[in-house]
Amino acid sequence: MKSLEFHKYQWKQKGYILLSLFTFLFGVNLFAEVKKENQVLDWDKDRKQFVHKNITFEDLGLKSKTNYILENFSIYSKLEQGPIPLEQVEGNLKLLTLGFQLRKIESRFKTIVRNAGIKDKITEFNPKVRIRVDAPFAYSPTDYYDSKVSLKNTALTIPPAESNGTWNSELWFAPKWDLPVFGTFAFERIIDTASCPDAIYHEYTHLVTGKYLGNNAIGRSLAEGISDYYAASLLDHPELYTHKTCEAVKRQLIVSAFRLDKEIGIYDANIESDFKKDFAFIPSLLWQYRALVGSELADVTIFQAIAKTSAGDRFFPEFINTLSDSLFTEVKKRNGEEQAKSLAMQLETKVWIPHGVYSNLSKNQSVFSVFPKSSIRLSNSDEKSNEFCGQKNELEFYWKEVNLEEPTLRFYWHCNSVKLPLIIQMDQTNPMNYLFSSNLHFLNGKLKFASQNADKVNPKLSAENQVLYLQMVNYVKDNYFYRKTMEKEVRLYLDGGNDASHIDTIRMEFAYLGNSKKRFRYTFPAVKDGFYGSGI
Numbered sequence: 001m002k003s004l005e006f007h008k009y010q011w012k013q014k015g016y017i018l019l020s021l022f023t024f025l026f027g028v029n030l031f032a033e034v035k036k037e038n039q040v041l042d043w044d045k046d047r048k049q050f051v052h053k054n055i056t057f058e059d060l061g062l063k064s065k066t067n068y069i070l071e072n073f074s075i076y077s078k079l080e081q082g083p084i085p086l087e088q089v090e091g092n093l094k095l096l097t098l099g100f101q102l103r104k105i106e107s108r109f110k111t112i113v114r115n116a117g118i119k120d121k122i123t124e125f126n127p128k129v130r131i132r133v134d135a136p137f138a139y140s141p142t143d144y145y146d147s148k149v150s151l152k153n154t155a156l157t158i159p160p161a162e163s164n165g166t167w168n169s170e171l172w173f174a175p176k177w178d179l180p181v182f183g184t185f186a187f188e189r190i191i192d193t194a195s196c197p198d199a200i201y202h203e204y205t206h207l208v209t210g211k212y213l214g215n216n217a218i219g220r221s222l223a224e225g226i227s228d229y230y231a232a233s234l235l236d237h238p239e240l241y242t243h244k245t246c247e248a249v250k251r252q253l254i255v256s257a258f259r260l261d262k263e264i265g266i267y268d269a270n271i272e273s274d275f276k277k278d279f280a281f282i283p284s285l286l287w288q289y290r291a292l293v294g295s296e297l298a299d300v301t302i303f304q305a306i307a308k309t310s311a312g313d314r315f316f317p318e319f320i321n322t323l324s325d326s327l328f329t330e331v332k333k334r335n336g337e338e339q340a341k342s343l344a345m346q347l348e349t350k351v352w353i354p355h356g357v358y359s360n361l362s363k364n365q366s367v368f369s370v371f372p373k374s375s376i377r378l379s380n381s382d383e384k385s386n387e388f389c390g391q392k393n394e395l396e397f398y399w400k401e402v403n404l405e406e407p408t409l410r411f412y413w414h415c416n417s418v419k420l421p422l423i424i425q426m427d428q429t430n431p432m433n434y435l436f437s438s439n440l441h442f443l444n445g446k447l448k449f450a451s452q453n454a455d456k457v458n459p460k461l462s463a464e465n466q467v468l469y470l471q472m473v474n475y476v477k478d479n480y481f482y483r484k485t486m487e488k489e490v491r492l493y494l495d496g497g498n499d500a501s502h503i504d505t506i507r508m509e510f511a512y513l514g515n516s517k518k519r520f521r522y523t524f525p526a527v528k529d530g531f532y533g534s535g536i
Contacts, residue, residue: 037054037091038054038055038056038057038090038091038096039052039053039054039055039093039096040052040053040055040093040096040097040100040101041053041093041097041101041195041197041247042100042197043197043235043237045236048237048244049243049244049245050197050244050245050246050247052093055096055100057086057090059100060096060099060100060103061103062086064083064086065086066085066086067082067083067084067085067086068083068084068085068086068088068089068095068099069083069128070099070102070103070128071103071128072106072123072124072125072128072129073099073102073125073128073129073130073131074128074129074130074131075095075098075099075131075132075133076130076131076132076133077132077133077134078132078133078134078135079132079135084133093195094133094192094194094195095133095194097194097195097197097200098131098133098173098194098195098200101197101200101201102131102200102204105200105201105204105205105234106123106204108234109122109123109204109205109208110123112299112300112303113208113303115296115300116300116301116303116304116307117304118303118304118307120211120307122208122211123208125169125207127168129169129170129171129207130169130170130171131170131171131172131173132170132171132172132173133173133175133194134173134174134175134194135172135173135174135175169207169210171203171204171207173192173193173194173199173203174192174193175192193246195246195247196241196245196246196247197235197245197246198231198232198235198240198241198245198246199231199241199246201227201230201231201234201235202227202228202230202231202240203227205226205227205230205231206223206227209223209226209227209306210223212306212307212309213226213306213309213311220272221271221272221273221274221279221282221315222272222282222309222313222314222315222319224279224282225279225281225282225283225286225315226282226283226286226302226306228240228260228279228282228283229260229282229283229286229287229290229302230299230302232260232283232287233287233290233295233298233299236295238259238260238261238287239257239258239259239260240257240258240259240260241257241258242257258279258280260280260283260284260286260287261284261287262280262284264278264280264281264284264285264355265278265281265355266355266356266432267281267316267355267356267357267431268281269316269431271315272314272315272316282315285351285355285357286298286302288351288355289302289323289347289351292343292346292347292350292351293327293343293347297327297330297331300330301323301326301327301330302323302326304326304329304330305319305322305323305325305326308322308326309322315357316357316431317357317358317359317404317405317431318405320352320357320358320359321359321360323359324344324347324348324352324359324360324361325359325360327340327343327344327347328340328341328343328344331343331344344361345361347359348361348362353432353435356431356432357431358431358435362435363404365435365436366404366434366435366436367434367435367436367440367443367494368402368403368404368407368434369527370494370503370506370526370527371399371402371506371526371527372397372399372400372506372524372525372526372527373399373400373527374399374400375396375397375398375399375400376396376397376399376524377394377395377396377397378394378395378397378522379393379394379395380393380394380395380413381519381520381521381522382479382519382520384479384519385415385475388415388468388471388475389415389416390416391416391417392414392415392416392417393414393415393416394414395411395412395413395414395522396411396412396414397409397410397411397522397524398410398411399524402426404431404434407425407426407434408423408424408425408426409423409424409426409445410422410423410450411423411424413472413476415468415472416465416468417465418461418465418468418469418472420449420454420469420472420473420476421449421450421451422447422448422449422450422476423447423448423449423450424445424446424447424448424490424492424508425445425446425448426443426444426445427443427444427445427446440494441493441494442491442492442493442494443491443492443494444489444490444491444511445489445490445491445492446487446488446489446490447480447481447487447488447489447490447510447520448486448487449473449476449486454473455470455473457469457470479519480510480519480520488510489510489511489512490508490509490510490511490520491508491509491510491511492506492507492508493506493507493508493509494506494526495507496526503526504525504526505523505524505525505526506523506524506525506526507521507522507523507524508520508521508522508523508524509521509522
């Protein structure tokens with residue numbers, strides 16, 4: 001009996017202990033629900049990574065007591081009509097980090113814009129920027145959702161659109177795929193980017209630069225490179241989209257992380273139309289620019305260049321020229337002209353030229369500096385064409401229009417009273433080919449019709465001249481061009497005798513002569529006595 005009573009007592013005691021433990025844990029959970037801890041991911045400069053940091057709602061600068069609305073942002077979930085209620089924000093690391101970091105980068109850009117002397121209030125948005133977290137995977141700017149349009153991005157900035165002086169802008173952050181389906185689409189959007197501060201910085205930069213670079217600039221190499229640069233510069237850390245800058249990366253399978261301080265190659269013109277060709281080149285080159293001139297000066301002058309950039313401008317040569325000019329002007333204002341010249345020259349020789357780009361400072365080192373500065377008329381060297389061009393048979397070359405921005409030589413073939421427009425398009429694959437060197441003996445180009453519709457006759461011509469025009473077109477096709485490509489390789493030889501720093505003439509002829517040996521050969525005088533220096 002005693003044994004039974006003892007066992008009953010033990011079971012009661014165990015029951016009380018378990019009940020107390022359950023009550024305690026349940027109470028803790030209830031308390032945790034009531035007293036949620038508000039934390040964000042914030043950058044630790046010493047550890048070079050984002051760490052958890054406690055904040056209060058006051059740190060967010062809320063403009064509503066009920067919904068997630070900041071001074072210039074209203075934050076929504078998915079496609080809901082109203083902003084997220086604050087009770088859903090409390091204790092939510094992702095939502096708190098998003099608002100905190102948006103406010104932080106907004107403040108940084110206000111400083112940059114002020115120091116750059118930009119009067120536009122580009123960090124102010126009316127109406128507010130609409131932020132969507134856990135946004136759908138496809139969108140259209142009008143209906144928001146379109147199942148036929150797939151987005152292969154983890155975050156998206158809908159291009160700013162101006163109407164009656166106001167800008168309508170949105171940022172979308174896609175949800176994380178916990179169990180992604182194996183495929184390209186899944187792999188490209190497996191990070192919950194609303195909790196990644198570097199991704200937030202990147203997308204916000206699109207907002208403030210989109211007003212200058214154009215509504216359709218997002219996705220272009222220049223815009224993407226600038227957004228990556230500022231994301232890294234504001235962290236003062238050259239590595240992006242890793243577990244250090246985005247905590248969510250730790251749990252993911254594949255991440256496109258990269259460093260801006262790694263060695264990069266030579267500029268490839270193909271990146272202008274396809275930034276995925278080498279998405280690291282532009283931000284990495286701008287990072288080298290930052291290392292040379294200093295972080296504050298780099299941030300300011302890059303933004304000054306952005307403000308002077310048009311929607312259609314390329315990274316090279318337009319943006320490079322504008323940035324070099326901005327640097328010279330800003331340093332001259334701060335430290336005088338002598339130091340401005342010195343730093344601009346260092347930029348040219350240490351950063352730009354080694355990577356295949358250069359600014360107007362190097363114009364005296366380019367082949368364009370010795371090209372003729374006026375139009376030149378020469379008799380047609382193709383004697384066979386005299387059979388139908390008895391009255392006039394000459395070519396008129398417009399040399400003065402050839403430059404770094406448009407390396408194309410335009411000319412007319414004048415036959416009697418009819419003219420046929422043609423062009424020689426210089427090879428633009430590597431801009432370094434335009435700079436003088438001991439190994440530069442000629443430029444490559446391609447002879448083409450100036451118009452893709454060269455066969456289409458101007459109806460204003462007389463019947464006789466229409467026949468002559470078509471005869472000229474067919475003559476070029478039959479005697480000059482390759483049938484498949486409708487073009488012909490041409491070389492511009494830089495002839496200067498034994499003196500490597502002297503050019504007397506520019507000799508033009510087909511690269512592969514064949515049967516056309518004497519049909520296309522012309523010589524032009526070089527300008528400035530054909531001399532160029534060995535340095536900038």
